[in-house]
Each structure stands twice: as structure tokens, then as C-alpha cells.
Amino acid sequence: MDAKSVPAVPVLLTDLYQLTMVTAYHELEMVQEAVFEFFVRKMPPRRGFMLAAGLQQVLDYLQALQFSADELRWLASTGRFKPDAIERLAGLRFTGDVHAMPEGSVFFANEPVLRVTAPLPEAQLVESRIINLLNFQGTIATKAARCRIAAGKCSLVDFGMRRSHGAEAALLAARACYVAGFDATATVEAGRQFGMPITGTMAHSFIQAHDDEAGAFRDFARVHPRGLTLLIDTYDTVRAARAVVRLARQGLQIDAVRLDSGDLGALAREVRAVLDAGGCAQTRIVASGNLDEHEIEALLTSGAPIDSFGVGTRLDVSADAPYLDCVYKLQEYAGRPRRKRSSGKVTWPGRKQVFRVTDKRGRIVADTIALEHESLPGRPLIEPVMRGGRPLAQPTLDEIRARARAELESLPDCCRRIDDPDALTATISDGLRALADQVDREFP
Amino acid sequence: MDAKSVPAVPVLLTDLYQLTMVTAYHELEMVQEAVFEFFVRKMPPRRGFMLAAGLQQVLDYLQALQFSADELRWLASTGRFKPDAIERLAGLRFTGDVHAMPEGSVFFANEPVLRVTAPLPEAQLVESRIINLLNFQGTIATKAARCRIAAGKCSLVDFGMRRSHGAEAALLAARACYVAGFDATATVEAGRQFGMPITGTMAHSFIQAHDDEAGAFRDFARVHPRGLTLLIDTYDTVRAARAVVRLARQGLQIDAVRLDSGDLGALAREVRAVLDAGGCAQTRIVASGNLDEHEIEALLTSGAPIDSFGVGTRLDVSADAPYLDCVYKLQEYAGRPRRKRSSGKVTWPGRKQVFRVTDKRGRIVADTIALEHESLPGRPLIEPVMRGGRPLAQPTLDEIRARARAELESLPDCCRRIDDPDALTATISDGLRALADQVDREFP
Numbered sequence: 001m002d003a004k005s006v007p008a009v010p011v012l013l014t015d016l017y018q019l020t021m022v023t024a025y026h027e028l029e030m031v032q033e034a035v036f037e038f039f040v041r042k043m044p045p046r047r048g049f050m051l052a053a054g055l056q057q058v059l060d061y062l063q064a065l066q067f068s069a070d071e072l073r074w075l076a077s078t079g080r081f082k083p084d085a086i087e088r089l090a091g092l093r094f095t096g097d098v099h100a101m102p103e104g105s106v107f108f109a110n111e112p113v114l115r116v117t118a119p120l121p122e123a124q125l126v127e128s129r130i131i132n133l134l135n136f137q138g139t140i141a142t143k144a145a146r147c148r149i150a151a152g153k154c155s156l157v158d159f160g161m162r163r164s165h166g167a168e169a170a171l172l173a174a175r176a177c178y179v180a181g182f183d184a185t186a187t188v189e190a191g192r193q194f195g196m197p198i199t200g201t202m203a204h205s206f207i208q209a210h211d212d213e214a215g216a217f218r219d220f221a222r223v224h225p226r227g228l229t230l231l232i233d234t235y236d237t238v239r240a241a242r243a244v245v246r247l248a249r250q251g252l253q254i255d256a257v258r259l260d261s262g263d264l265g266a267l268a269r270e271v272r273a274v275l276d277a278g279g280c281a282q283t284r285i286v287a288s289g290n291l292d293e294h295e296i297e298a299l300l301t302s303g304a305p306i307d308s309f310g311v312g313t314r315l316d317v318s319a320d321a322p323y324l325d326c327v328y329k330l331q332e333y334a335g336r337p338r339r340k341r342s343s344g345k346v347t348w349p350g351r352k353q354v355f356r357v358t359d360k361r362g363r364i365v366a367d368t369i370a371l372e373h374e375s376l377p378g379r380p381l382i383e384p385v386m387r388g389g390r391p392l393a394q395p396t397l398d399e400i401r402a403r404a405r406a407e408l409e410s411l412p413d414c415c416r417r418i419d420d421p422d423a424l425t426a427t428i429s430d431g432l433r434a435l436a437d438q439v440d441r442e443f444p
Numbered sequence: 445m446d447a448k449s450v451p452a453v454p455v456l457l458t459d460l461y462q463l464t465m466v467t468a469y470h471e472l473e474m475v476q477e478a479v480f481e482f483f484v485r486k487m488p489p490r491r492g493f494m495l496a497a498g499l500q501q502v503l504d505y506l507q508a509l510q511f512s513a514d515e516l517r518w519l520a521s522t523g524r525f526k527p528d529a530i531e532r533l534a535g536l537r538f539t540g541d542v543h544a545m546p547e548g549s550v551f552f553a554n555e556p557v558l559r560v561t562a563p564l565p566e567a568q569l570v571e572s573r574i575i576n577l578l579n580f581q582g583t584i585a586t587k588a589a590r591c592r593i594a595a596g597k598c599s600l601v602d603f604g605m606r607r608s609h610g611a612e613a614a615l616l617a618a619r620a621c622y623v624a625g626f627d628a629t630a631t632v633e634a635g636r637q638f639g640m641p642i643t644g645t646m647a648h649s650f651i652q653a654h655d656d657e658a659g660a661f662r663d664f665a666r667v668h669p670r671g672l673t674l675l676i677d678t679y680d681t682v683r684a685a686r687a688v689v690r691l692a693r694q695g696l697q698i699d700a701v702r703l704d705s706g707d708l709g710a711l712a713r714e715v716r717a718v719l720d721a722g723g724c725a726q727t728r729i730v731a732s733g734n735l736d737e738h739e740i741e742a743l744l745t746s747g748a749p750i751d752s753f754g755v756g757t758r759l760d761v762s763a764d765a766p767y768l769d770c771v772y773k774l775q776e777y778a779g780r781p782r783r784k785r786s787s788g789k790v791t792w793p794g795r796k797q798v799f800r801v802t803d804k805r806g807r808i809v810a811d812t813i814a815l816e817h818e819s820l821p822g823r824p825l826i827e828p829v830m831r832g833g834r835p836l837a838q839p840t841l842d843e844i845r846a847r848a849r850a851e852l853e854s855l856p857d858c859c860r861r862i863d864d865p866d867a868l869t870a871t872i873s874d875g876l877r878a879l880a881d882q883v884d885r886e887f888p
Contacts, residue, residue, distance in 0.1 A: 009611040009633075010633050010636075012632040012633040012636055013605070013611055013614060013615070013631070013632070013633040014605070014631075014632055014633075015603075015605055015606070015630040015631065015632070015644050016630050016631075016632050016635075016642050016643060016644030016645075017630065017644035017645050017646055017647055018644075018647075019632060019644075020644060020645055020646065020664075020667075020668050021646055021647065021649070021650050023667065023668075024650070024663065024664055024667040024668060025653075027666075027667045028663050028666075028667065030653060034649075034653065036649070071636070074636050078635075080668075120653060124647075124649060127606070127647070127649075128605055128606045131606035131607070132605060132606050132607070132608060132610065132611070132614060133610075135606065135607050136608075136609045136610055139609075159459075161457070161458070161459055161572055161576060162459070162571070162572045162575035162576050162579065163575070163576070163579050163767045163770075164576060164580075164609065165580045165583075165608065165609035165610065165612075165613035165616075165617075165761070165766075166576065166577075166580050166609065166610060166611075166612030166613040166615075166616055167453040167457055167576070167610075167612045168609075168610030168611045168612045168613070169609035169610040169612070169613050170457060170576060171457070171610075172609075172610055173609075186459040186460050186461065187457070187458075187459065187460075188456040188457070188458055188459070188460050188463060189453075189454050189456040189457040189458075191460075191522075192454075192456055192515075192518050198460050198522075199460060200459050200460030200461035200462075200463075200464060201460075201461050201464055202461055202464065202465055203461055203462075203465065203568075203571070204773075204774070204784050204786065205465070205478075205480070205568060205571075205773070205774040206465050206468070208774045208777070208782040208783075208784060209469075209474060209478065209564060209774060209777045209778075209782070219468065219472050220464075220468055222471075222472075223464075223467065223468040223471045223472065224464050224467075224468060224524075233786045233787070234784060234785070234786060235785050235786075236785075237787075260786065261786035261787045261788055261789050262786070262787035262788065263787075313767050317609070317761070317766040317767050318766075319766055319767065322609075322761040322762075322763055322766045323607045323757050323761050323763065326607075329648075329649070330648070330649040330652045330653060333652070333653045334653075338652040338653070339652070340648050340652060340678060341678070341679050341680075342648065342677045342678060342679075342704065342705035342706070343677070343681075343705045343706035343707075344705055344706065345705050
């Protein structure tokens with residue numbers, strides 16, 4: 001399975017200040033090497049960990065970065081930029097290096113997830129879209145991973161396209177869910193773009209458009225007999241389950257029934273009893289409707305006989321934490337470490353690495369944020385992923401998914417807890433503290 | 445200013461069940477006229493009204509609807525559809541009618557916002573993307589309208605691209621904010637696509653890449669002297685304000701300073717005093733950083749001398765209510781009204797209209813949801829916007845914005861309140877209740 005990307009977006013999908021700064025850097029000849037790092041300042045509420053996702057799209061974006069003739073013409077037409085500034089934008093490509101945690105890594109607040117090293121104008125220009133990509137997929141992968149933990153061995157399907165924030169969000173949410181361990185998505189285009197499994201059968205409208213429910217089931221089965229999932233809550237769920245049993249006795253092969261409303265736990269038990277008594281022990285129960293990790297955990301803890309969950313809205317917008325408090329900050333320019341000291345937003349300067357110590361069972365014990373050249377105990381998490389504007393070999397989507405699975409298993413129980421989890425706090429190395437003090441002395 | 449749309453997305457950006465249902469409808473010859481309506485079941489939390497946005501993108505989508513050869517080949521390759529099913533998909537276009545509330549209308553729970561009347565397969569196929577477009581822009585326009593109400597006469601700029609959920613979300617959020625009364629966006633591509641005003645000057649990295657802050661200000665002004673806004677919170681805000689005064693005395697024309705951290709109210713007062721004492725009374729103060737309608741209201745109520753707000757993350761993901769509980773439901777098929785009776789998700793059948801009664805000052809008094817052919821007091825809100833697959837003349841983006849402004853002024857104070865607002869509850873007409881009873885008798 002290939003980890004293909006979504007269609008390219010215009011370079012003008014950026015904040016105007018990136019263009020004013022880049023053209024200023026060009027004119028001022030401030031084109032020396034800059035180092036920016038992407039990290040999350042604070043853990044989102046109700047999260048014990050974060051799951052990295054979206055690096056593939058960042059690398060695709062950087063590799064393709066080039067203003068089109070149309071974009072340049074439009075920029076010139078705004079009257080904001082001089083002709084030679086436009087000309088320099090025309091020649092701009094991304095020629096830098098990128099280091100990052102691989103997709104599917106778990107991480108915590110303040111840990112650099114991605115580092116860009118490039119001439120200042122290039123490294124600056126890409127800020128807005130890099131944050132846009134990593135914030136969103138990281139947000140959704142984290143939420144989806146919590147659903148995965150809550151669902152245990154049950155199957156999970158992404159149903160959220162309709163309530164995603166636009167087209168790209170729907171596609172990238174499907175991808176992020178798959179990275180985090182979902183089994184499939186209902187979003188067809190995600191199947192085409194990413195080679196992910198897709199699934200789906202019928203909505204209430206199919207039942208409603210028929211004059212009777214059993215007739216609708218029969219009609220649907222006639223056209224799509226394989227992998228048949230019947231939606232049974234349009235009028236009366238238990239009555240519909242009895243109709244399913246009758247249809248099965250008439251020879252219909254019914255893989256699953258779906259419940260989408262009401263008390264899902266109680267209905268699942270009633271429906272399971274009807275199906276089992278009617279000889280449909282093989283027919284699985286799919287539940288959907290306003291689900292998230294809390295609902296899934298509550299249903300399974302109560303013993304509801306549900307085999308598969310369709311999770312939509314609250315997952316695809318990560319309703320209880322719809323963004324990461326993430327930034328992309330200048331840490332070094334022209335060989336000198338830099339630091340922002342704005343109130344409440346102080347950053348750690350320099351090029352950094354994260355060292356992770358695990359116990360004998362592979363569980364995470366501690367992370368330390370250090371300078372790149374420091375040598376500390378533990379596994380370094382940041383690795384090179386692009387050199388001179390060319391991406392290094394990247395894992396497939398299924399390899400990323402396998403990594404995420406192992407990483408989620410490496411989390412301490414306090415991080416994996418669904419209700420009120422505790423995140424780890426990364427330690428700051430002595431070397432990094434010393435550098436920060438030094439920068440404060442140099443830029444008083 | 446033209447209300448142009450975003451680039452077309454593949455028809456495969458839909459849920460798989462739409463394709464299984466559409467191919468079933470084709471094979472079963474269920475191609476009679478269907479009526480679907482889009483509405484919001486419950487008001488989002490912390491909202492006293494909703495603002496409609498996204499209709500233009502829906503009409504563009506419907507008009508362009510056509511599977512590409514690549515999409516059809518891929519669909520065939522999945523083995524899920526018979527060759528003649530693929531052939532019928534190849535010929536599928538949207539040939540129906542659409543009625544809707546104009547963009548920029550305020551609306552409440554259960555009120556139909558858009559109605560599609562078309563042969564069943566066409567009306568069904570478009571469900572997922574219609575919800576995807578109307579949910580998102582409606583969510584953001586509503587949040588932005590609350591910011592607009594809170595900000596009074598202050599200027600408002602959308603800063604949220606980086607934390608939007610992907611590329612399309614960033615563009616459509618900028619559009620929705622403009623509809624709701626924002627003055628500009630930082631997102632360049634939104635300026636190109638929609639002809640909206642764009643704005644932006646510098647980030648902290650520009651300051652940090654220089655060895656001293658005043659030097660950074662001077663350098664920037666040399667390249668971009670027009671509309672100069674200096675970011676003054678990188679190290680020490682009040683000290684930077686004094687540097688701004690010195691630069692002004694040296695002849696620099698400084699339009700504004702921006703505060704992005706700390707106690708914005710206290711800092712704005714201190715900076716205002718420094719600027720006024722230094723002869724910079726014309727220099728405006730822009731505030732940004734973790735703002736939303738509550739923060740804006742609190743700052744202005746406390747008398748903070750802020751002229752303009754840059755609002756980002758919490759606006760562009762509508763952090764406290766990131767989705768509408770919205771649906772697109774079959775209300776009639778083949779001349780018979782239809783109704784879903786799933787627990788907690790009962791719908792009102794038939795083709796509907798909303799009648800709005802206002803008082804002498806133009807304030808909304810009551811909305812009534814009725815059948816289309818009923819004649820009730822008040823102004824009907826639903827109007828034809830597409831006939832036979834061809835859009836009727838649509839307003840420009842500035843006309844939509846003007847409508848939204850008037851509509852927001854027509855809201856009762858309880859709906860406009862920022863803290864704990866109350867929404868109106870639409871009345872259900874006697875005719876609609878009678879029809880629902882009749883449908884329940886026909887589909888027992």
C-alpha cells in the first residue's frame with residue numbers, strides 16, 4: 001500500500017506575512033541558514049499523549065514547492081511587491097533538510113516533532129502550511145488512537161467525512177484514523193488516494209424511499225449481495241431485527257446489522273438475542289451515532305455485544321480538543337541560537353533531539369529534550385527525512401500504522417487512560433538549559 | 445467583488461454508501477423525484493443563532509457534478525460495481541432544483557436551510573458533500589458573527605489558516621469570516637480566490653533573526669514602508685513601544701503595533717500611553733493571541749484601547765462548538781411525504797418553508813416552519829436558487845456580507861448575547877403537524 005498524498009495546493013495558501021517577510025529577507029540579503037522547529041507548547045485537554053501524523057504530506061509539499069505563473073501574476077497585480085521581489089519568488093524552491101519523528105510516533109508537549117534547516121526565506125515561507133498539515137493530522141490521529149485503545153479488538157470505521165472541515169480535512173482525517181489503527185473509512189476518495197480499505201452500505205433514506213422496510217432490505221441485497229450490512233433503526237429496531245431473521249431464513253446472507261440511534265447498549269443486547277435465537281449468530285452488530293472514545297469504552301465495559309463501531313463527527317473534528325497548541329519557531333539563524341521570550345510563550349533555543357528511555361517491557365519511562373549533539377541515555381526520536389530538498393525513503397502507510405500500534409503499546413497506563421489521563425512531561429537537559437541562559441545573556 | 449469558488453473536488457469525495465445506494469436505485473429503477481432537506485437538529489452549545497454560509501460552493505459543486513474517467517476506472521477496479529452500474533454513473537449529472545435560504549441569513553434549529561428536488565439517485569449522491577460544505581461554513585460564519593458582535597466597530601482579521609483543518613478549511617473559513625463581517629484575512633489564497641482584502645506584516649521570527657529589535661523594525665520598514673504594522677512583544681512589549689516612538693521621530697510612518705502575548709488589556713493601555721506621549725496618537729493597536737468573542741468582549745468592556753483584533757485558532761476551528769448537528773433528510777419520494785422515526789432523530793416530512801415575523805424595528809419575533817404551500821404571516825425565507833441543474837443569479841460576496849450584517853441586526857438581544865445566549869425556537873405549523881400524523885398512519 002502506497003502512502004500517496006493529496007492533490008497539491010497553491011503556494012499562496014499561506015499567511016500574507018510570510019510573503020512580506022520572505023521578500024524582505026531577499027532584499028536584505030538575509031539568506032543564511034535558519035533552523036525552525038515544530039512542537040506543541042501544551043498538551044491538549046483530556047489527552048495523555050499525542051500521535052504524530054502528516055509528515056508525508058509535509059515532505060510532498062516541500063518537494064513540490066514552486067509558485068505558479070498564475071500565482072506570480074496575481075501577486076504582482078496586488079501592487080504589494082516589487083518586480084524583482086516577484087522574480088526572486090519565481091525562483092524559490094525548497095532546498096533544505098528536514099529532521100522529524102517518524103509518523104506514528106507518540107510524543108508529548110515541548111518535544112520537537114519536526115525540524116527544518118534551510119536558507120531563511122525558504123524555511124520561513126513554509127511555516128503556515130507545515131503547521132496546517134501537522135496540527136490537523138496530529139489532532140485527529142491522537143483522537144483516533146484513543147478510540148482505538150477504547151475499542152480493544154473491535155473493528156473501527158471512520159464515518160466523519162460529512163462533518164469534517166472541508167474536502168482536504170475529510171481525506172486527511174481518514175488517513176490519520178488509519179494510521180492510528182482504524183480498519184477502514186467510509187470516504188471513497190481516501191480509498192483511492194491512500195489505498196485504504198473503504199466500507200459502507202445504506203442510509204435511512206434508502207429505507208424511507210421504500211414503502212416497507214423488509215422490501216428495502218431485499219431490494220438492496222438483490223443489487224449488493226456481498227458484505228451485506230442492513231441499517232435497522234429507521235422505524236423500530238427490534239422489529240427490524242426480526243425481519244432480518246426472516247430474510248436470513250429465506251436464504252439472504254446478512255453480514256451485519258447497524259444501529260444508529262437510541263440506547264445502543266440495550267438495543268445491541270436485544271438485537272443480539274433476536275439474531276442468536278433466529279439462527280443468525282454469525283451476523284455482526286455495527287453501532288454508530290454520536291460515538292467517541294468515552295462512549296465506546298462505556299458500551300464495551302457494560303458488556304454490549306457490539307462488534308464494530310462507526311465513528312464520525314466527534315472524531316473527525318476532534319470535538320473535545322479540535323487543535324494542538326502547536327508552533328513553528330526560529331531556534332537558530334546564521335549559526336546563532338535564538339529564543340522568543342514573549343510572556344507565556346518562551347521557547348528553547350538551538351537544534352534539538354529527544355531521547356526516550358523505556359523499561360524492559362518496552363514501556364516509556366522518560367523523555368529528555370536535549371541539544372542535537374548531546375549524548376544521553378535512550379533512543380533518539382528525531383531522524384533525517386529530507387536532504388537538500390529531496391525526501392529520503394519514507395515508510396508506506398501500513399508501515400506507519402504498524403509503528404503507531406507499537407508506539408501506543410509502549411505508553412504507560414496513565415497516558416492510555418480514556419478518562420482524565422496524565423501525560424508525561426519531558427525533562428530539559430542541562431545542555432539545553434545552559435544554552436538558553438547563554439542566549440538570554442546575548443539578547444538582553 | 446465576485447463570489448468565486450474553490451477548486452472542484454472529486455465526486456468520489458463522498459461516503460461509499462452513497463454509491464451503493466445510487467447504483468441500487470439505478471438498478472431498481474427507483475429514479476422518481478425525491479425531496480431532501482438540510483437542517484440543524486439542535487442548536488450548538490453556546491449559540492443564540494446560526495448564520496447560513498456555503499450555498500455558493502454547493503451550487504458550484506452541483507453544477508459541475510460529473511465523474512471523471514479516472515474516477516470511473518478506479519471504481520470499476522474495486523470490483524464492487526457492475527459494468528452497467530459504472531456506465532450509469534458516467535452519465536450522471538445534477539438536473540434538479542434547489543431552494544435555500546440566501547447566504548448570510550440567520551436561522552435556528554429544525555429550520556430547513558436548503559432543499560434539493562431531483563431524481564432520487566442525484567439527490568442521494570450529493571448528500572455527503574452538501575453537508576460537508578454547509579456544516580463547515582455555517583459553523584465558522586456563526587462563530588465569526590459572534591466575534592463581529594463582540595468587537596463592535598473594531599476591525600477584525602482572520603488569522604486562523606495554520607490551525608484550520610487542512611487547505612480547503614482555511615480558504616472557506618476566510619470566506620465565512622468575511623461573510624460574517626470580518627474586514628480581512630491573512631490567508632493570501634483566499635484573497636486570490638474570493639477577492640477579499642488580505643493583510644499581514646511580520647512574525648516573531650523576523651525580529652529574532654535580527655540581532656536587535658529596532659534594527660528589525662527599520663529593516664522591515666525599508667522594504668515594506670506602506671501600512672506598516674510592527675510586532676512588539678518578542679522580548680519586552682513596553683520597551684519595544686518606546687523604540688517605536690523613537691523610530692517615528694526619525695520619520696518612520698508606523699500605522700500600527702501588534703501585541704500577541706501577555707495581558708493584552710494592561711499592555712494595550714501601557715503601549716497606548718507610550719505612543720500618545722511620544723506623538724504617535726495615530727498609530728493603532730492590533731491585538732492577537734488566543735482570542736475569541738469572549739476575550740474580545742472582556743477586553744473592550746474593560747476599556748482596553750485596542751483598534752483591531754486578529755482572531756485565529758479558536759475561530760477557524762470554532763473551538764467551543766466545532767460542528768453543527770446537521771442532517772440532509774429524505775422528506776418526500778415519488779409524491780409521498782416520508783419521515784424518519786429513529787429514537788431521538790424524528791424528522792418533519794414534506795416540502796417546507798419558514799415564515800419569519802418581525803416587529804416594527806425589524807427585530808425577529810417568531811419563525812414558523814410550515815409546509816411550502818401554506819400561507820402564513822411573515823416573510824418566507826426559502827427561495828429558488830437552482831432550476832434544472834442551472835444556478836439562478838447569485839449575490840456577490842459583498843452583497844452576502846451586507847445581508848449578514850442586516851440579519852445580525854435583526855436578532856433579538858437574547859440571541860446576540862455573547863455569554864449564555866438564548867436561541868429562538870421555531871413554531872411548527874398546524875399543517876405540518878397534520879402531515880406528520882398522516883405519514884405516521886401510512887407507515888405504521
